[in-house]
Amino acid sequence: MEDEMMDNDNEMEVEQDAEEGSSTKKQKQVYIPGVSRPLKEGEQLDFDPEAYKLFYSFETKWSCLSFDIVGEDNPSTDFPLRCYVVAGTQADKPKNNELVIMGLKDLHALEEDEDEDEDELSDDESDDGNKDKKEATMHSVSLPHYGGVNRVKAQRLGDGTVCAVWNDIGKVQLWNITNAISECSKMTKKVKEEKQIQEKPLFSFITKKEGFALDWSKLKQGDFASGDQARNIHLYRMHEGGTWVVDQKALNGHAGSVEDVQWSPTEQGLLASCSCDGTIKLWDTRSSPADACAHSSDVNVLSWNSKDPLIVTGGDDSELKIWSLKTIQFGQPVARFKYHSGPITSVEWLPQESTTFMASGEDDQVTIWDIAVEADSQESVEGIPPQLMFLHLGQKEVKEVHWHPQLEGLAVTTSLDGFNVFKTVNI
Template identity: 80%
Template sequence: MDEDGVRYSESNEVEMEQEEVPARTQKQEKPLFTYSTRKEGYALGWSRLKQGDFASGDQCRDIRIYRMHEGGTWAVDQRALCGHAGSVEDVHWSPSEPLLASCSCDGTIKLWDSRSKPADACVCTVTKAHDSDVNVISWNSHDPLLVTGGDDGELKIWSLKTIQFGQPVARFKYHRGPITSVEWLPQESTTFMASGEDDQVTIWDIATEADSHESIEGVPAQLMFLHLGQKEVKEVHWHPQIYGLAITTSFDGFNLFKTINM
């Protein structure tokens, strides 16, 4: 822990023994399902309510929902969810409702009811959610909260109870570059992790009060942990079962780490 009260870690390369892989396991299998769009896309998300269903978003500004049928086949509704004015950057499903959240480089957040016809599916739009592109979004597993990250380097927390008014319930500015990934800790409701193009991975606890300890200039009280040592960090994820175990992927590999007191 540094004198500023934030715990730090740096990546250490770990040499792993390589095992010989039988030739039969090296054979590349054909994908179970393939669907082509007109342009590339970055947004993918599995439904947490209905096994096998997932959504995608692309540079054509379209969101498509894929539903798995008996026998392991998928059906795609050709009527896309339309409404974003720019590339769809990320999608994430609600853990408890048939709702899909999406964010876009048009600066907006949208909520979609997957039970409705595509033309009527959008139930909420937050305009100017960030000052620039909204890159990533994550849905809290316990409380009706969303976290988003944008090109402006900001992290914002949105409550489903008030999101229609367009105001976040919290906002954090610490990263010095665009946010590349966010994810809530699955085992509790107040902790999330984020990464940015500034090569920093941060862990936050929104339950921490701003005046709970001595204020440190430039360091939000909610910032609990800082992981350094990687270049171009693209994604961060928590292990779904092992409490506090995180993985990050970057240009120079991936890191696994577990914070000390979580």
């Protein structure tokens, strides 16, 4: 696991043999991927525990492209922390896939004098029978799901929790995961526990082609939207009795696959979408589809700021762009950041602040940014935007990143080789 802190005190380090004399003492140097020279044979990247308040890694049986964090009633914000996650698998066969509800419990803070490289969610207690205070536990409850899972989005509805799922066989489904969360919360052993329960979808809608775009409305309970490779955006509305109805006519204005959709957190009925056609569009769903508002600009994945009228987007060009709703019609972002060396795979604003967001790319990097930071020529590092606060490494093919909606600064990421959950020292 490697990481990098974007300040002068805590940064990623490279170990190398000292060249002076015959000493074998190792020197440490700050290493910046894409800026520093390539690693030489025998050199390795070191995990710096001083850069993190908390860090754990964990794995599921199959890789997960998508996950969502499930909120709790009055969660404790004191260490050790607890976090519930729902994820969908990419198994070897369609019949082997699952929706997995995971309880990540006893997440302890890293001690200042911690010498270990990293903590892992453990299956067992230590060999000598003494419980390591750093150990955390993963409890999980799975639901059989036919087909690989492209995207999951969880939503609290009344006293229950429903998960919207996009799968790779062209279905948008809703699953009641209330019982699974309850079963997971009842697990109390300090070792890994797993069980499977049976559930059937509450709702299922078959589309012409599969998709990845999915989001619940923050303002209209039970409403959600999906976007697919057939260029369609479908709107789903919850009716009395816990049933859902799909609007007869889809929103159709993109020239390519709809890659992401997100509802406005402040204005009911306003939906943002983005596409592989290189555009972002705003739709007023209270109007008929033919009259829906559309503004075009360059974009691939997006996240809507809950505090200010801003949208952050990431594209195949590896750029991150900030758009103001006041000027988006002119097609010019208010800020752009070029640091990643591969297409952006995920972006999300920190829900408790208006200026901080997280992004991931196909360059295996997770970055944290603060757009309020201004350039300072005396403290700037060549090749590093001053707004880049933190660089988190160590995962392969990072697919999705999320902030915990209630535990400020707690981040979770998923990749081909598993999950990371961490909290940095500067947030």
